Amino acid sequence: MLEADGLKKSFGNIVATDDVSVQFGKEDGEMVFIVGPNGAGKSTLVNLLTGLLEPDEGAVTLDGQDITTMRADQRVHEGLVRSFQVVKVFEEMTVRENIRTALLIKRKKTGGLGPRAIWEGLFSLDDEHEAIERTIDDLVEQFRLDDVEEAIAEELPHGDRKLLDVAMSFALDPNYLLLDEPTSGVSAQETDYVIETIVEVSESQNVTTVTIEHDMDLVKNHADRVIALHQGSVHGEGPPTMLETDQELRRLLLGVEE
């Protein structure tokens, strides 16, 4: 269980999140969507959960363990993985190399964090690990990147870059995956393709996926649960039908009076 308890974070005078408490079950394959108008604190919440930011008040617990002050890279080892709104891949590497990099921590001998692991890492080659190469094959196929696996990341079309980004997150074998607007900047045609692939893979691997999303049609189609944020607080939480029934929420999200 990933749990936020009373998270509060302000930047100067601006309160980004105010007493936010949410819960996510472990590996139940639940698709949770976080919605809310701009400035509602959606990204801040994800940043607080994943360790990019530290909260002013409140706590984050992961499977009963308090991880509020745990380093971001250590949280990844605990199965808490995220992606970013702007694609963050290694631009000068090929698709395969990108995924191989994501799999670095999965390598028995070299994945550890101690000086010993670094030392041992010096005595093995980057691309000689057969199990790793097979995992890359699988991921490349799952995310339909097989045609471009030897292409340099910066030369890929935007949709493929997004998929690569998500594929790298899945490579880490997450229990909880937090995606910050995986469809931002993706063309209308590619959007469905990207989100469907994400849903397909997370269901098949039982990953709890938390996604920030602006496209309400996508949310309605794929969500098991919706969390709506407004002005830093949780406005409401419930099934996707909430988007239809909660008139105030509709007004907030669409910015129109009905």
Add this chain to the structure above:
Amino acid sequence: MVTSSIALLEANSVLLQSGIIEGLQNLLQPDTFIVQTINGIRFGFILFLIAAGLTVILGILDVLNLAHGELYALGAYVAASVGGFLVGEGTAAIMAPPSSFDPVTSFAFVGVLILAALISALILVPIGVVMETVFIRPIYERDQVYQLVLTFALLLIIANMIEFIWGSNPQKLDLSTKTAVNDIPTFELLGLSGVPSIVTLIMVVSLVVGVGLFYFFSKTKTGRIIRATAIDREMATALGVSPDRTFTLVFALGAFLAGFGGAMELVRTAANPGMGESALVLSFVVIVVGGLGSLRGAVVGALVIGVLQNWMTVVEPSLESAAPFAVMVIVLLVKPEGLFGTWGERT
């Protein structure tokens, strides 16, 4: 790690302790203290003239100009020639240094000296323009590492050209020039001996240039355009400002300031081959302490470094050159953005 380095510093200070306490006592003698502080302020003003250009170029062009120190040196060398030409017995000389103090002639002579410094600094403007348009402009978009190579190459070339033109012997003005300025009473009127009037001259003139610089950036249209470009290059372009011309102007301004600093310093001392390098490295310290790109920071940084270094000459000469870098390290560790954030938002 932190504790071990502190232990190291402590061990070091124990070794020097007796000397430092004695040095501090020396520094705190009222006369010594005032003289050293005034000298430090003078040095600080010169450092500001150099660092101002460096920091503005960094803030706006996003280029760390390693050749900037050589522009300062070049200013001094050019001033040695221009000054030697305008002042003295030569055919083109405007006037010879008066042999004793006389209000009218002495001040007129100071005017000629300032004119010579201005002319020297103006000679650096086209050099700055060529550096920016020919060499630096094609690589704005490239990896920052190439800027460091390019401006270092220019440093080497300018330094070698200086030696080619003026040789490796120090260049200075006739002693009579300095004497003529020192004959004018300034600090002596306040009952303070030990600060020659040449120092007063450098301080007053640099102060005027410095104030003019702030006026330029805050009150004139061109100055505001430059600041706008620094804050948001794309916005400025959208408003019809040509970034190319702004960049050239900024670089030329930097060259002018460095050259002027060099020319003013020449009246007091000699132009010598190593002066560009040490000026460059100290300007780094100044702009880091003040905050990269901040003009106001450069003032504070320059004064802090200038005064500190002059104090150290009395307190512990062996640490004189280490002190600025110790300050730089501390600032980078404690407040990496420097004392005054970034350029543009404030002047």
Add this chain to the structure above:
Amino acid sequence: MTPGISREDGQLKIRIMKGMELTVRETLGLVAGLVILFNLPTITTLAGDLPIRQRPIYRGIVFGLAAVGLNLLLRHSELVSFGHAAFFGTGAYTVAVLVSDYQVKSATVLLVAAIVAATLMAALIGYFTLPHTGLYFALITLAFGQLLFSIVKGQRALGGTDGISVRTGEAGVTILEQFPTLFGIQLTGQEVPNTILLWFTLVVVIISMLVMYRIVKSPFGRALDAIGQERTRARFLGLPVKRYVWAAFIISGIYGGIGGGLFALYFRSVAPGETLQVFVSGDILYMAILGGFGTLTGPLIGGIVLETLANIANEVVFTGPAGETQMGRFITGAVLLLIVFVFPKGIVGSLKPGGRVFEGAKTLKNDPTVAGPWFRQFGQVTVEAAKRSVKNVRYLLFGVK
């Protein structure tokens, strides 16, 4: 896997060790380079009055080794160190102090001590640089380098600006007997010991290069690449970024320390201006770029070329208004300009496939007539640059109208 020959995509590959396969060209270059370096004493004798001398080439090798270390940070973590002289100087001074103050004479012991000292120095400085990237990283390494330089310069115990000699100063022994020894041979700077030291140095360099090759090809090297290209993402892939950068910084410093230690053994005197000053740091950085910072051997070759070039260029003397002037810095500057504008990948990088020289030669071979347009283009660029600067000077002096 043992050394051998294989054929891949119709290209002959020569395998030196596990994971290290070279093309025929690369192998030939490597062999030729090694033959030349090992026979340097003979070559310099044969060269007679030609400006090929062992001293600048040796300088190039040891500074180049420091540049190889610097390149680990530059190429992989994309961090520009402007203070690498700190480690070179630490290595050099460690050797000098151990010999002159503690009468340690074994060159191998001295070298190990240099490595240990450089490791500690790099661990200390590296720790403080960890939060920084970009220009701030360059400036903080510079600040630490200059701090060390200024402190050493001010210490009378370390000889101040003059530095210290690498000899024991024992009473009752001739000067020649006071120098360190390598395998029982006194390193007096004479021909035979110098040759032995050169060979020893080359062996150290070869081992260091092989180790660096493995580091770069290892998962650790891959992690550094990732950190350089996208630091935040690397962190959220679970990589302990700071620890990795710290390790890279220390390794990088060790290479500087080895270079400095060898420098002290060969030149037998160590001064701050020559080993610690900011422009020494600059030189180490420019060696890496000159040789090609995208390559493994580039920084080493860059070191040898830069030092040899500076040596030869200083023999070019122009008579100016102030008499005769050595034009070494001017020529070095011009070569660096050439690297920036024409061969950004450096010497080795340009010779490789995708590099300017390699591709240019291929085009020229297929169609020699392209040479004409090339020169025309070069002329045009030059004329345009000149026009542009005249125009700008006019704008500035007379305004736009």
